[in-house]
Amino acid sequence: MSSARTTRMVGWMAAKKALPDAHHVMRFASKQKRFIHPDTLEPMGPSPAAFALREGDEGGVSVVEVEHFGAFDLASRRSAAIAHRNTTRDKKLGPQAIFAWAKVVDVVGAGKKYGKALRVVSAPVDGNPAHAEIRHFAPEDIDILDYYATDVFQEWCTVKDLSLTPHNAAAE
């Protein structure tokens, strides 16, 4: 069992600490999980695919807590993005991928709208002490996924804008 998984399992057995309502969490969405515009072929905002469970979402939807790195500003968002990148196998993120963010209170509140008692809890893993999970989020319908993509995680920025191009990974 890998050390990352061990950390996660041990963490899972322990009581999870809920994140403060006012904190922000960021969700990574690759270019493929953005809509591709039919005319310009430019990637648009996150699609519902960005919030569907995927590889790596073991205990819930994986996110990164921004305030783990300080105030909610560009520097902290960049640190959070780097922390996310640390957990990837090849340490690379596409420049057109995005990080979308929302307040914890809004994430939980949106769940209530759909009858889900969500919790956003800290779940550190190797390389990413700010890793968190949206628990009890088992989105089986397109409605809730769309709502998160359009009404909850409304703000985002690209990896390129965070100066996290694939080629500068070694420089971090």
Place this chain on the structure above:
Amino acid sequence: VTTMVAPQTGVRFSAARMQPIPLLQTSSSHQAIGTTRLASVTKETKREVGASPAGVAGVGLQLFNATAEVKVWTSRVAMHLDRVTRDRLFAQIDALHDHDEWSEGDSKIALASYQTMIRAMIHHRMNSKPALSIMPSGNVIALWTRDAGRLTVEFLPGNRVRWLVAMQSKQGPERAAGESPIERLSDVLRPYDADGWLDGC
């Protein structure tokens, strides 16, 4: 970097940096030629993958195969789609299969889902141009927008769709979602005046 040579054309393909595949011409004879060529390329690709030391295809090869697969299948129904539509779809698929942007958790487009989308486009004579994305399952998801409203459709294998309408009516915001056979899509969208979106009206 693995390269492949198409046996009939001698064209070399790089697995690491895929280019959009020229497939369809306007005449039926050209379509047949394009299909034959792509089928040869795909066959050759599979042979190369099988012969690799690890026996495991790299991401580039997998994307190449998946892209070729949907383009070859599209050529079989090309008579029902105009060239502009085909080219637009292929360009969007190429963008979604962008090797340089590939991340963990990304999925190749699922042929069965893509087939459902094309059948829906043909059945409903869609003239509109949706934005596209891919679910982790590989299903294609399409987005139409108009004013403050939008229609989102996930194409499922087996000619079914999940759909969502989010719109602003005179009485306030409305959201409606459901799952239907593709043949019923226009009917279920009609109460929300969203069926016209499929035609670009």
